[in-house]
Amino acid sequence: MISVCFDGFWIVKEANVMDDLSGPAGPLYQQVYDAVMARIISGELAPGVMLPSEFDLAAQYAVSQGTARKALSKLELSGLVERHQGKGTFVATTTDETSLFHFFRLRQSDGAQVIPQLVSETVRKRPANAREAAALGLAARASVFEVMRVRSINDAVVCAEQSVLDVVKFPGLKDRGGLPNALYPLYQRNYGITIARADEQLRAVAVPEAVASLLALAVNTPVMEVERRAIGISGGVTEFRLSYYLTQNLHYAVSLR
Amino acid sequence: MISVCFDGFWIVKEANVMDDLSGPAGPLYQQVYDAVMARIISGELAPGVMLPSEFDLAAQYAVSQGTARKALSKLELSGLVERHQGKGTFVATTTDETSLFHFFRLRQSDGAQVIPQLVSETVRKRPANAREAAALGLAARASVFEVMRVRSINDAVVCAEQSVLDVVKFPGLKDRGGLPNALYPLYQRNYGITIARADEQLRAVAVPEAVASLLALAVNTPVMEVERRAIGISGGVTEFRLSYYLTQNLHYAVSLR
DNA sequence: AAGTGGTCTAGACCACAAA
DNA sequence: TTGTGGTCTAGACCACTTT
Numbered sequence: 001m002i003s004v005c006f007d008g009f010w011i012v013k014e015a016n017v018m019d020d021l022s023g024p025a026g027p028l029y030q031q032v033y034d035a036v037m038a039r040i041i042s043g044e045l046a047p048g049v050m051l052p053s054e055f056d057l058a059a060q061y062a063v064s065q066g067t068a069r070k071a072l073s074k075l076e077l078s079g080l081v082e083r084h085q086g087k088g089t090f091v092a093t094t095t096d097e098t099s100l101f102h103f104f105r106l107r108q109s110d111g112a113q114v115i116p117q118l119v120s121e122t123v124r125k126r127p128a129n130a131r132e133a134a135a136l137g138l139a140a141r142a143s144v145f146e147v148m149r150v151r152s153i154n155d156a157v158v159c160a161e162q163s164v165l166d167v168v169k170f171p172g173l174k175d176r177g178g179l180p181n182a183l184y185p186l187y188q189r190n191y192g193i194t195i196a197r198a199d200e201q202l203r204a205v206a207v208p209e210a211v212a213s214l215l216a217l218a219v220n221t222p223v224m225e226v227e228r229r230a231i232g233i234s235g236g237v238t239e240f241r242l243s244y245y246l247t248q249n250l251h252y253a254v255s256l257r
Numbered sequence: 258m259i260s261v262c263f264d265g266f267w268i269v270k271e272a273n274v275m276d277d278l279s280g281p282a283g284p285l286y287q288q289v290y291d292a293v294m295a296r297i298i299s300g301e302l303a304p305g306v307m308l309p310s311e312f313d314l315a316a317q318y319a320v321s322q323g324t325a326r327k328a329l330s331k332l333e334l335s336g337l338v339e340r341h342q343g344k345g346t347f348v349a350t351t352t353d354e355t356s357l358f359h360f361f362r363l364r365q366s367d368g369a370q371v372i373p374q375l376v377s378e379t380v381r382k383r384p385a386n387a388r389e390a391a392a393l394g395l396a397a398r399a400s401v402f403e404v405m406r407v408r409s410i411n412d413a414v415v416c417a418e419q420s421v422l423d424v425v426k427f428p429g430l431k432d433r434g435g436l437p438n439a440l441y442p443l444y445q446r447n448y449g450i451t452i453a454r455a456d457e458q459l460r461a462v463a464v465p466e467a468v469a470s471l472l473a474l475a476v477n478t479p480v481m482e483v484e485r486r487a488i489g490i491s492g493g494v495t496e497f498r499l500s501y502y503l504t505q506n507l508h509y510a511v512s513l514r
Numbered sequence: 515a516a517g518t519g520g521t522c523t524a525g526a527c528c529a530c531a532a533a
Numbered sequence: 534t535t536g537t538g539g540t541c542t543a544g545a546c547c548a549c550t551t552t
Contacts, residue, residue, distance in 0.1 A: 027540060053518060064542045069519085079514065085519045086549035103513055107458075197514035201364075203504040204461035204481040222479035224461040227508075247460040251484075254511055256360055257336065257454035284521060310537060321523045326538085342538045343530035 032061050032071035040080055040091055041234050043192055051081060051089040079196070080233065094194060099182040103198055106158070106245060107253040114250070116151040116158070118181055123147050123174050125167060132164045135229055135240040143167040145174055147183070150214060158250060160211050161243040169193065169238065184230070187238070194233045201227040202252065211244045224252060289318050289328035297337055297348055298491050300449055308338060308346040336453070337490065351451060356439040360455055363415070363502060364510040371507070373408040373415070375438055380404050380431050382424060389421045392486055392497040400424045402431055404440070407471060415507060417468050418500040426450065426495065441487070444495070451490045458484040459509065468501045481509060 025031065036057075039045045051072070052060065058068035072089055075081045083089045100115060108114055127141040136144070147163040163183065165173065170191055180186055187193045207215070207223045217223075223244045230239040245252065282288070293314075296302045308329070309317065315325035329346055332338045340346045357372060365371055384398040393401070404420040420440065422430065427448055437443050444450045464472070464480045474480075480501045487496040502509065 029540080055518090066543085067541060070540090072519090083519065084550085086517080086551080088518060088550095105511075105513070197512060200511045200513065202459065202481065202509040202511065204479040204502070205504070206477075206479050220477055222461040222463050224459065224481070245461070247462070251458040251460050254362075254457045254459065255454060256362070256457065286521080312537095323524085324522060327521090329538090340538065341531085343532080343536080345531095345537060 028061075028063050029067045029070040029074070032057065032063060032068060033074050035061065036071065036075060037078075037080060037233075045091050046192075047091045047093040047188055047194065049091050051091065053088065092194075094185045094188045096180070096182045096185055099184045099195075103184065103195075105252045105254065106153070106250045108250060111253070114153050116153050116181070119150040119152050119157060121147070121149045121179060123176075123179070125174055128164065132240050136164070136166055136237055138166060145170060147173075147179065153250065156249070157215050158246045159243055160214050161241060164240045164242075165238070183239075193238055195230045195238060196233045198228050198230045200229075203227075207244065215244075215246065217246070221246075223247070226252075285318075285320050286324050286327040286331070289314065289320060289325060290331050292318065293328065293332060294335075294337060294490075302348050303449075304348045304350040304445055304451065306348050308348065310345065349451075351442045351445045353437070353439045353442055356441045360441065360452075362509045362511065363410070363507045365507060368510070371410050373410050373438070376407040376409050376414060378404070378406045378436060380433075380436070382431055385421065389497050393421070393423055393494055395423060402427060404430075404436065410507065413506070414472050414503070416500055416502045417471050418498060421497045421499075422495070440496075450495055452487045452495060453490045455485050455487045457486075460484075464501065472501075472503065474503070478503075480504070483509075 036045070036051070045051065051057070054065050054068045054072065057072070058065045061068065072081065072083065076083050076089075080092055081089050082092050101113065104116065106114065106116070124146050125143060126146055128136065128138055128144045130140065132138075132144060133140050133142055136142075138144070145165045145167055147161075147165070149161045149163075150157060151159050151161065167173075170187075184195045187195060203225045204222055205225045207217050207219070207221045209219075211217070211223070212219060212221065224247050226241075226243040226245065228239070228241040228243065229237045230241065232238045293302070293308070302308065308314070311322050311325045311329065314329070315322045318325065329338065329340065333340050333346075337349055338346050339349050358370065361373065363371065363373070381403050382400060383403055385393065385395055385401045387397065389395075389401060390397050390399055393399075395401070402422045402424055404418075404422070406418045406420075407414060408416045408418065424430075427444075441452045444452060460482045461479055462482045464474050464476070464478045466476075468474070468480070469476060469478065481504050483498075483500040483502065485496070485498040485500065486494045487498065489495045
C-alpha cells in the first residue's frame with residue numbers, strides 16, 4: 001500500500017469542540033477533559049460505567065485519537081476514571097478499601113495499615129450549629145443529620161467521630177439503620193455523591209468532657225482533634241466531620257512532597 | 258513539496274537506548290526518564306542547570322522528540338525538573354518558599370500560611386540513640402549532628418524541633434553558625450542533597466518535661482508530637498526530626514485525596 | 515479475531531522568551 | 534530572528550482482554 005501526503009499546503013480545519021466560541025476555551029484536550037468531567041458530574045456517566053473508547057471519544061469531539069487520549073490520561077490523573085489495558089476506561093468507584101486507605105490515616109507504630117471496627121453508632125436530625133452551617137454553606141440552624149460513631153482497633157477504643165450532613169442532600173439517611181464502616185462508598189452508591197478530597201485540620205487538645213465519657217478516658221488525656229471538610233467532585237463541602245483520636249499506640253501518618 | 262510514505266513494509270529499527278539488553282528495560286520514555294534521573298542524582302545535572310532541549314535529548318537517546326517529551330513530562334510530575342515555555346527545562350531547586358510551604362504544615366485558624374521565626378538554635382555533635390540510628394540507617398551510637406531549634410509565630414513561641422543528621426553526609430555543619438530558617442535549601446546548596454519527600458507520624462501527647470521548660474509551658478499541656486523522616490531523591494532517609502507543636506491558635510493542615 | 519488501551523514516530527503549527 | 538516548550542495530527546505497532 002502506498003499513501004501520499006501533501007505537505008506545505010493549508011489544510012482546512014475541521015469543525016471541532018473548540019469552534020463554538022463560547023466559554024473560556026483553551027487546549028482541545030482540556031475542552032474534552034471538561035466535557036467528559038461535566039458528563040461524570042451530571043451523572044450521565046455513573047461510577048463503574050465504561051467510557052467510549054479513545055477512538056469513539058475522538059470522533060465525538062472531532063479531535064484526533066492522541067488528543068482524546070491526553071484528556072483521558074488527565075482524567076485518570078485526577079482520579080475520576082480508571083483505565084485498564086484491553087478492557088477500557090471506567091468511571092472511578094469509591095470502594096471500602098480505597099476509602100479507608102486514603103481517608104483513614106491512623107496507623108500502627110510499625111506503619112502497618114489497620115482496619116477500624118465499629119463499636120457504636122447513633123444517627124439523629126438536629127439544627128446545625130454556626131460552625132457546621134458555615135462549613136457546609138447552609139443557613140444558620142438548617143437541619144442536618146449527625147452521625148456519631150465510636151471505633152476500635154484490636155479491641156481498644158481509639159476514636160470518636162461526628163459527621164454532619166445536609167438533610168437535603170441525604171434524604172432518608174436517618175432511617176437506613178446500620179451504616180457501613182466506610183461512609184463515602186454509601187454516599188456514592190445511594191446518593192450519587194462522590195468525595196474527591198478531604199481537607200483536615202489537626203490539633204492536640206485535652207479530651208473534651210463529652211468525648212471522655214464516651215471513650216472512658218481520664219480527664220486531661222491528650223487527644224488529636226481532627227476537623228474534616230469532605231469535598232465532592234463538583235466542588236462543594238459535602239460533609240463536616242469532627243473526630244477525636246487516641247494516639248497512645250497509633251499515629252496519624254502523612255507523606256509530604 | 259510532496260512526500261511519499263511506503264506503509265506495510267518492515268522498517269529497520271534504529272539503534273536506541275533499549276538495545277543494550279542490560280537492566281530491566283521497559284518503555285523507551287521510561288528508560289530516558291531513568292537515565293536523566295541518574296544524571297541528576299549523580300550531580301552531573303546540578304540543581305538550576307538547564308537540561309538539553311527535547312530535540313537534543315531525543316537525539317542523544319535515539320528516540321523521537323515525542324518520546325523525549327514524555328520522559329521530561331514525567332520528570333516534571335515527579336518534581337525533579339521545572340519546565341518553562343520559551344526558556345527550557347531546569348533541574349528543580351529547593352527554595353525557602355517551597356520548602357516552608359510544602360514541609361511546614363502549621364496554619365492559622367483561617368487557613369492562612371504563616372512564616373515561623375527562629376527564636377533560638379543550638380547545634381551539637383553526639384552519638385545517635387537507637388531510634389535515630391535505626392531511622393537513618395546508621396550503626397548504633399554513630400556520630401550525628403543535632404540541630405535544636407525553637408520557633409515563634411506572631412511573637413508567640415509555638416514549636417521545638419530537633420533535627421538529627423549523619424555527620425558523614427554533612428561535614429562542618431556544626432561550625433557554620435547561624436543556619437537559615439529553612440534547612441532543606443541548605444542541604445541542597447551546600448551538600449548536594451535534595452529532599453524529595455518527608456513522611457510524618459503525628460501523635461497528641463502531654464508535653465515532655467524538657468520541651469515544657471524550653472517553651473515555658475505548664476506540665477500536661479497537650480502538644481502535637483511529629484516524627485519526620487526526610488527522604489532524598491536517591492531514596493535514603495537523610496534527616497530524622499522530632500518536633501513538638503503548640504496548637505492553641507494554630508493547626509496542622511493536610512489535604513487527602 | 516476483534517476491540518481496547520499503551521507506546522512510538524514524524525511532522526506541523528503555535529506561544530513564549532531572549533538575543 | 535532563533536530556540537524553547539506546548540499542542541495536535543495521522544498512522545503504525547504492541548500487549549492485553551474478551552468473544
